[in-house]
Amino acid sequence: MRKFYAPASIGNFCVGFDSLGAAIAPIDGQLLGDVVSIEEAPRDQFSCVGKYAHKLPQEAQDNLAFQCLTHFRSHVKADMPSLSLTLEKRLPVGSGLGSSACSVVATFAALNAFAGTQLSQIQMIELMADFEAKVSGARHYDNITPCYLGGLQLTAELVPDRALALPVDPNWYIVVAYPGFALNTAKARAVLAPELKLGDSVAFAQRLSAFCALLQLHRFSEAVSLMQDSVAEPSRAQLIDGYSDAKLSLPELGASVVSISGAGPTLFALCPTLNAAQQCQSWLESNYLNEHGFSHICQLDSAGTRELV
Ligand SMILES: Nc1ncnc2c1ncn2[C@@H]1O[C@H](COP(=O)(O)OP(=O)(O)O)[C@@H](O)[C@H]1O
Numbered sequence: 001m002r003k004f005y006a007p008a009s010i011g012n013f014c015v016g017f018d019s020l021g022a023a024i025a026p027i028d029g030q031l032l033g034d035v036v037s038i039e040e041a042p043r044d045q046f047s048c049v050g051k052y053a054h055k056l057p058q059e060a061q062d063n064l065a066f067q068c069l070t071h072f073r074s075h076v077k078a079d080m081p082s083l084s085l086t087l088e089k090r091l092p093v094g095s096g097l098g099s100s101a102c103s104v105v106a107t108f109a110a111l112n113a114f115a116g117t118q119l120s121q122i123q124m125i126e127l128m129a130d131f132e133a134k135v136s137g138a139r140h141y142d143n144i145t146p147c148y149l150g151g152l153q154l155t156a157e158l159v160p161d162r163a164l165a166l167p168v169d170p171n172w173y174i175v176v177a178y179p180g181f182a183l184n185t186a187k188a189r190a191v192l193a194p195e196l197k198l199g200d201s202v203a204f205a206q207r208l209s210a211f212c213a214l215l216q217l218h219r220f221s222e223a224v225s226l227m228q229d230s231v232a233e234p235s236r237a238q239l240i241d242g243y244s245d246a247k248l249s250l251p252e253l254g255a256s257v258v259s260i261s262g263a264g265p266t267l268f269a270l271c272p273t274l275n276a277a278q279q280c281q282s283w284l285e286s287n288y289l290n291e292h293g294f295s296h297i298c299q300l301d302s303a304g305t306r307e308l309v
Pocket residue numbers: 055056057062063064065087092093094095096097098099100101103104135136183184185186262263
């Protein structure tokens with residue numbers, strides 16, 4: 001049996017709505033993402049297990065991982081041997097941690113390896129984006145490409161190969177806090193203004209392009225000082241209980257940036273030191289999480305989706 005792990009990701013990364021995303025890894029070595037196991041079997045079989053399996057639709061045909069399997073067999077590799085595929089659903093759904101992308105990316109990576117199809121990077125990313133788009137209300141790559149390739153990715157249809165990796169400060173610590181309630185991505189997209197004013201579009205383009213250029217120059221603290229989301233965060237704040245308190249309190253504990261991970265409700269705090277990250281985590285655990293929530297201190301996951309050995 002072969003197992004493939006796909007990591008959680010922070011869509012938007014505050015400054016790059018639908019265009020920037022980061023794969024993350026808890027510094028204590030825990031796996032924060034989905035795992036897909038695959039092996040040859042007498043006939044095609046699918047099962048879904050794991051902590052959050054019960055939060056997914058009960059019918060296999062409604063599970064994205066199963067949909068990826070049937071699509072792969074009918075459109076990519078019809079003569080692939082029959083197989084057993086198991087999704088271990090380790091990420092909560094509607095969390096803002098790229099949960100649907102995790103299942104899709106892990107499944108296609110597993111199928112591509114199992115069938116030996118060797119699809120190109122763009123073919124893989126497009127296939128993955130098709131399925132992410134089915135549930136999230138729009139086609140966006142900012143969970144798919146970091147989850148698949150790792151690191152911080154500038155990512156869009158207009159970007160060569162769909163993704164360009166950006167350098168990051170190795171001293172960044174990122175606290176993610178999932179509060180324990182779900183927020184559907186499509187719902188959190190529906191509250192966004194359908195159009196941006198000209199001045200806001202220009203400011204968005206300036207901020208994102210300067211952020212990326214500064215990272216390339218390794219001028220990390222200047223890049224961080226540009227991290228602000230005026231596109232999605234103002235509209236989404238009202239959907240997330242506890243957002244305003246966190247936004248006010250965490251900078252006092254040393255966070256350089258406090259923002260929504262993806263469409264929320266997970267919040268993330270970017271911190272310049274481990275000590276600041278620990279203080280922010282402790283505040284979030286006491287003030288933001290309910291009994292179903294969790295938090296992790298992370299750094300970027302540079303490996304992305306990989307086979308577990
Ligand atoms: N394997 C899967 N992983 C995650 N979501 C899935 C999966 N299969 C089906 N879904 C459905 O897709 C939707 C994903 O919701 P969404 O808010 O986009 O999640 P997330 O933001 O965590 O990716 C939910 O309605 C969920 O039931």
